[in-house]
Amino acid sequence: MKSKKVARVRIEDVAAQAGVAISSVSRVLSGHKSVSETMKIRVEKAVNNLGYRPDHLAQSLRRGTTHTIGFMIRDIMNPFFSTIAQSCEAELRKSHYSMILINSSGTEDTEKLNFAILKSRRVDGVIASLVSETSDSVKEDLELFGAPTVLLDRKLPGVTSSAVLSDHALGVKKAVAHLLSQGHTRIAFISGPKDMYVTKNRLEGFRSAYKDADEKIYPELIRLKDFTEKYAKEETLKLFKLPKPPTAILTGGIGASGGTLHALKEIGKVPEKDVTIVALDEWPLFDLLNPPISSVYRNPELIGRYAAELILELIRGEAPRTILIPTTFHNVAETKARTNSNKGKKSY
The missing domain is CATH 1.10.260.40 (lambda repressor-like DNA-binding domains)
Structure with missing residues (x-):
């Protein structure tokens, strides 16, 4: 039949x-x-x-478009970027766009190859968390790519693109001001390369808090080179070999936070007891720590939605623009105090 x-x-x-x-x-x-x-x-x-x-294939042949967006990130294993990508894809689907997720592994050579791959796939645009903001090669790759581009927490002078930036300085300043008010003056700061927007912006908030408190910054406690867990672990171990180690540490990102926590475990130091930690970016599993650690939070779901919105605007021919998202200091001591206060209240 x-x-x-x-x-x-x-x-x-x-x-x-x-x-x-x-x-x-x-x-x-x-x-x-x-x-x-x-x-x-x-x-x-x-x-x-x-x-x-x-029929997107037929539409592509007629219009020269593919209804596909490339999403390039440095580290696909980082849950922060995974959440951004998930949020972005969900938003793009509402406009009938699909997304190709591609990982650069934190190297410029892989990033260059990724641009070539996305260009061969004829994606209509790309959303990217770039490895470098100063490399001439990166700028050249973007110019040769020739499609609408949205940058995530990156600033590239001379490159026409939209961007979603986080106001890291806002949350970091509040976090450092709190630490200083608690008597911590030797505060370490471990983060990525000092010539990147994320690190420069965080450092701006760090310095501003010290200036307002009229306190001295200790340069030997500032370690700015890489966002990886390996780098943060190595630098944390070095910090605790100093004659006067830090009493508090800011860790620049989920990878850095993990590296610092591993180092502290290795040398028998207990977070919040022997040294105070403020993680710059939250990870749900931080709540499992006892006691939990404070953090500076930026909303990955919101970043993803805005990135999708901006790339679709560029595809429609609208002018590039930048969206600045605030960050928030989540103080676990205040959260705990509120929780304990609520426990004593009766519900009717």
Whole structure:
């Protein structure tokens, strides 16, 4: 018995059922801003009723687009970046875009290869957390790539792109001000390369807090070279070999926080008892520490949504822009005090 061939639902069928023009269906499906809410509801209802699925291959051949975005990150193992990527992909899907996730492993050579791969795939744009902000090679790669670009926490002078930046200085200043108020003057700071926006911005908040408190910064406690767990562990071990080791440490990122915690365990130091830790970026598993550690938080879900929004704007031909997201100091001592206070309250 021969199987009955099911006719493919066409965009014309959607337009007919919705009672609108084909061009209106196209605008709804592409996420165009000029579409009214009423129009959007009518078209989406028809799409769902008919089970319509756009033929992206045919659209690509006609328009020279692929409805695909490249998402390039330094470290795919970092849960912070994974959350950003997940949020970004979910937002892109709403506009019928798919996403190619590609890892640079923190090296410029791999990043260069990744740009070539994404270009060969003819992606419509790229969202990138670049390895370097000063390399001429990176700038050249972006220029040769030639597609709309959104940078994550990176600033590249002379490169036309949109960007999602975090105001690291805001949260770091509050964290350091708190530490200084608690009597910590020898505060160590372990983070990535000092010529990158993230580190420069964090250092700005660090210095500002010391200046406001009229306290002296100890340069030997500042270690700025790499975001990796390995580097942070090595530097933490070195810090505790100093005649006067730090009483508090800021760790620049989830990898750095992990490295510092491993080092402290190795030398028998207990976080929050022997040395105070403030992690710059949160990781859910930090809550399992006893006692837990404080952190400076930036919202990865929000970063992902904004990155998707900006890349779609560029694809539509809108002007590049930068979005600045605030960071927040999460003080575990205050959180614990609030929790204990709430425990004593009766509920009715």
